[in-house]
Amino acid sequence: MRSLVGLITVVAAASLYLYSLSLYLPAGPRKRSVRSAETGHVSKEQQQQPGDSLEEEEPSRLKFPSDLEELRELAELLQFYKTEHTGYVLLLFCSAYLYKQSFAIPGSSFLNILAGAIFGPYQGLLLACALTTVGSTMCFLLSQVFGKHYIVNLFPDKVSTLQRKVEENQDCLFFFLLFLRFFPMTPNWFLNMSAPIVNIPITFFFCSVFIGLLPYNFICVQTGVMLSEVSSLDDLFSWERLLQLLAIACMALLPGALIRRFSQKRLKLGIQSQNGLDKKVQ
Template sequence: NVLAGALFGTWTGLVLCSALTSVGATFCYLLSRAFGKQFVVRYFPDKVALLQRKVEENRSCLFFFLLFLRLFPMTPNWFLNLSAPILNIPVAQFFFSVLIGLTPYNFICVQTGAILSQITSLDAIFSWDTLLKLLAMAVAALIPGTLIKKYSRKHLKLDEDKHAQLLNGKRSL
């Protein structure tokens, strides 16, 4: 993503990275649906069970729940990609949740690449302009997570049980 920003600029790099991230995650979803169900369930039974319960609790607002998981990553993206077909998440909802949910991350990486490509000397790294741009991106990175966290408290069933992260006495997700 950083390389795309350096080579193609912010907006072209963002479109390219967002599209490729979504397509790649969807291919992972399709491969998992075709070949990986037994593997995922065998090696991650507790995590799949917990995520299945949360998906079912939030089935009425599944798309927003998936966005929450992407924007506020409590669960690793690779695990979501592998487990989504097992959890009966429709491929279209999966694709668009990746496309929208990973856009802030992609933007930050692409913008960083675009900024770094303009640096011509070591002194330019520490210029006020560069530092302010990087600081603005760091602050902007906090906004989606904050908004999703605020929305999720009102609309998603995430903290129903104090011990939601404990399953069969083991720490998971």
């Protein structure tokens, strides 16, 4: 009971901090729009008739984009915030990312794409990898302090299976952890929470997250960079963009291919056979 109260206290404090931080969001740029004084709709003809139209300024707002036009507006707004309020944007982004990662909340792909759109390919990738690693480690520590009993009770079979695999691969545990990140036999959020329960050293865990999720972060960040620069569907399906996507895919798949080749020789992984029993691959 004490561990549950402690976890709730940590979640509440982090939520209050993030909410308080969002309250101080600086005002964004104001965009001009021309509205008809009678209908409220905008058209080229109305823009050419100053007597029938009313020019207004509307504040730009942060919202999830539903098409390419909104995506471009979001990218421009974020670039404005980055230029005018660099420190605040960095603090808010890092805080939101660590909050999501620490409490195993889905949405890392969108935040990684956002990192590419705001900070560019190199800074965005470095930031995404660092925040993913630190946030996952915080989830590891929260589970170690507060969540062991609850995780074992909620997922007894999964914890038991992971424990057995970790014991079978003790001689090459780090490469086994990399394999789990490249080819997730179990979700990343569950691996983050169950790692301290199955006695995975925190140093191995930290390094395996940084290296193992690098291809995933790379793809998401590069996608964000590309989408923020796209102005039409023709740009998205141009030969230049397609070649960029091909290069990104090849670079992301290479580490996984190397780990998979190593796993066939060294790691002990269970493969489901036709009779339902596990076979060992040495």
